Amino acid sequence: MAITSIKNLKEFSTNNDRFEGAHTLCPGCAHSMIVRELMNCTDDNLVISANTGCLEVSTAVYPFTSWDTSWIHIGFENAATSVTAAQVMHSVRKKKGTLKDNDAPVKFVAFGGDGSTFDIGFQWLSGAMERGHDFTYICLDNENYANTGGQRSSATPIGATTSTAQAGTHSYGKKEKKKDIVAIMAAHGAPYVAQLAPNKWKSMAKGFQKALETEGPCFINTVSPCCTEWKFDPKDTIGITDLATDSLMFPIYEIIDGHELNILYRPKNLLKVEDYLGAQGRYKHLFKPENKHVIEKIQSDIDKNWEMLQRREEARI
């Protein structure tokens, strides 16, 4: 497999983009940063699928495609299924010798937003992971149904306001905890599972490369700040991601073979979660006195989660 050098950014930048501009994602959208980086991590051919979502409706709007690789979108829920079936077809045709170029190296990748990954496509994802196909699934987690105007998903954190879990005089927004998709995917016995963030480009690139190199079903959850629904200035996408990783709201770690957990980033200067929440409009209401307990709850959840991750890393079980 042709893995591109990620020794440093200069080396990495010699890559030739295979995700083209003039797509119609919002200015400052992290989705395309993540997709570009994945595609720049390898020189192999790629077969990519996407669930319905922002990425899909912005990169293949007839008569334009932004994809320089084979790409397929079917429906909201089945990117994992379509790309893994293509992978099965590849193995059959390779065996039969009916491919145009039988030796061309190829990787199979599926993208989904948190809506299609955590919610509507969960069964399809789970099935594909269980079947053990050789593919990588990447969730672009912007913690809401951004494509349809910002409704809650099961990835939306406690306290965020969304159009279907609104903050108001009688509500502080979403009441339920974010689903731990990484743990669920690790529990499928996937050989490589990780949570990564685009501000830490190198750990993200390393994780992508590991996933592409690892045989079997790999899963990566990437935080993808959404300036439109999180309500911050598009220029701050990377800055917000810094706050997410440095407050440990979004810890970066990998789990190998379902049990071996490695923390990939430890903030030198650990921030309070207020710094992260305060930078986004979706959490503004939490700073009212009556909602102070929600911020405390979020901080305490973060602390507990970090403790758990560290202990799991130590325990190697």
Added chain:
Amino acid sequence: MQDLKLKANENRGLHQLESGKDLYGWDEVTQGSVLPSFEGDASKIAHLKAEERDYSNYNSYTATVASWRVKKPVFNIDVCIDCQNCWVWCPDSSILSRDKQMLGIDYDHCKGCEVCVEVCPTNPKSLLMFGENEDLETALSQWPEKKKKEK
């Protein structure tokens, strides 16, 4: 240096889809709405730079979103250290980088999000936002001096 013709092949921006022109009939649309990205053999596409590729008219590379922009980033090569921060985080594949060097901005694809300016580490920054109609020379002439570190 910023005037390199790296950014586009000849047919870029020819489609006038947003204006409702160039919409053709049912007999001319592709079978199954399938879109081929290139003309000719694209087997080695990962090893070709944009200017060496034979993009099809269906590739969004040939289109432009320049009109989305209100402000534009201007690049000052004299300050740049080629760190490639802007390249790695540009969401619109609009940073023209060749052989580890930052060369300029693809203004057909840049939406003016300003991420490149934010992530630029030099002092002063090598990318700054200017009005869409500001010309390069005027912009460069207004470049700020190096800021002293606040103590």
Added chain:
Amino acid sequence: MAVKYDLNEREVWDGNFAASQALRQAQVDVVVAYPITPSTPIVENYGSYVANGYIDGEFVMVESEHAAMSGCIGASAAGGRVSTATSSQGFALMAEVLYQASGMRLPIVLNVVNRALASPLNVRGDHADMYLGRDSGWIQMGAFNAQEAYDLALCAFKIAENHDVRLPVMVHQDGFITSHTAQNVYPMTDEAAINFVGEIDPVDDMLDFSRPVTYGAQTEEDWHFEHKAKQHKALMDSRPIIDEVYEEFAKLTGRKYNRVESYNMEDAEVVIVGLGTTVETARVAAEQLREEEGIKAGVVAIRCFRPFPFEDVRDALEGAKAVAVTDRSSPGGAMGAFFNEVSAALYTTESRPLVTNFIYGLGGRDFSIDEAKRIFKEQKAHADAGHITTDIQQFSGLRGPHLGYFQTKRG
């Protein structure tokens, strides 16, 4: 290289086994499936052929029918030969992605073993699932017995993969009545079958990396209509190609299929128009009535439900006086859909025969020769009176008081 499978010149196969043998002989590359009664044995058998080396393909058991068709789409876009099978609720769960398969012009062959749709739950045969697919943009062909389930499955690959068609094809057979009924089946040799079907020549192959393609683009009001029009034209234009494939098949086997089948129609005055096994039972009734009572009864069957053979139906029925169109699907507050389509065709004829609608056989309710005879006799009464003498729509074979709707304004 696949292991040789021993075949006899004459086999006793049920419809499911027959269909699975067609998948084996066509050397289907990938089957993505989820089991559902009564279609399950088709994909089980394919799996066993893979497990025993009779086929160089892969069997992917997924977690739902929606995923099964999603996988078929991914695999088909990846350029190989793809098939699966389903029924009823599974078909309903697939419905979303059926439209995607046809919209992307992927030559998938789906064996549909017809079964009723709940509620109430029922595992037996009616045509509710088949009707659910009627606007999905697939070619839909109907087999009336196990032999035809086998023959049409082979034809289906050849039609679907034809570059001028490139549309997915459903081959329907009646749940249990065909799928689980063993009958004499005369298979082709493996060599003859694969020579007939041919190798697939992929179009817009996702695994041809010299030409990357994007499948499943978004279109809004500016493009969607044009794509749908092009797709409709492909479906309409498939008619002569279907005919050619049937012709070629007849040359090899002596078994000639037509998009519309006519039995005893040369001089028929009263006719049953039907789908599936009903057609064959009605044929027996028509012959008996001719012998016993001299009633000029005939049967017209729709082999190809989609594209709907508007002209051929009209031609087949133009000489008839009274026509009973039978719908084996709960009509949901309307006349039977099949009745509506046949009536529309007949409305454009000079003769405009008297047309009535029978809703029958729901949930696998038996359709007997005696019932077919009763329907023929009613048609005879209409023909003699010169107008429809009963309700236009009637439920037939139903317990309890008569249920029927609408009376004629003619005569």
Added chain:
Amino acid sequence: MTEIRWHSRAGQGAVSGAKGLGDVVATTGKEVQAFALYGSAKRGAALRAYNRISDEQIFNHAKFMYPDFVLVIDPALAMTDDITMNDKESTKYIITSHLSKEELIAAIPALADKADRVYVVDCIEISLDTIGRSMPNSPMLGAFVKISGMFELDYFLENMKRVLSKFPQKIIDANMEAITRAYNEVK
């Protein structure tokens, strides 16, 4: 056209019996049909299976029939199911039972006027003795061969061996013995 109706419970092998019979009949050049109505029926549920045999292609797909033969392979169903439904004056009954023919007819009033067309054989006991478990379908086929006179026993046995060829030899032998015994024991 010869029509046969089987009365059985799911798991007793009526479906395989009907298909096996069809398979053998087809080798004689006849057209056959073998089907059953089941589906979500679990082991033990009553079911009916059907055969049609004809010199010409069989078009009738109805389950409704005026059977020429009624084969009952479950002793209790002989009492509880409507085994004489749609019968003809010539319909022959072959019934699995440990009872004698007289005792059986006495227990089933519907058979009272059909005594000359009722045949009894204990397929359950025969299958327990030969195959080692209750599998009354094979013995019933032996009884049917005898009563119908459709085949020579040896011809039927040879062809049944082919139908059963995927099974181990021991099982094939046991089935041959079961068929032969029922052929000889049916009264």
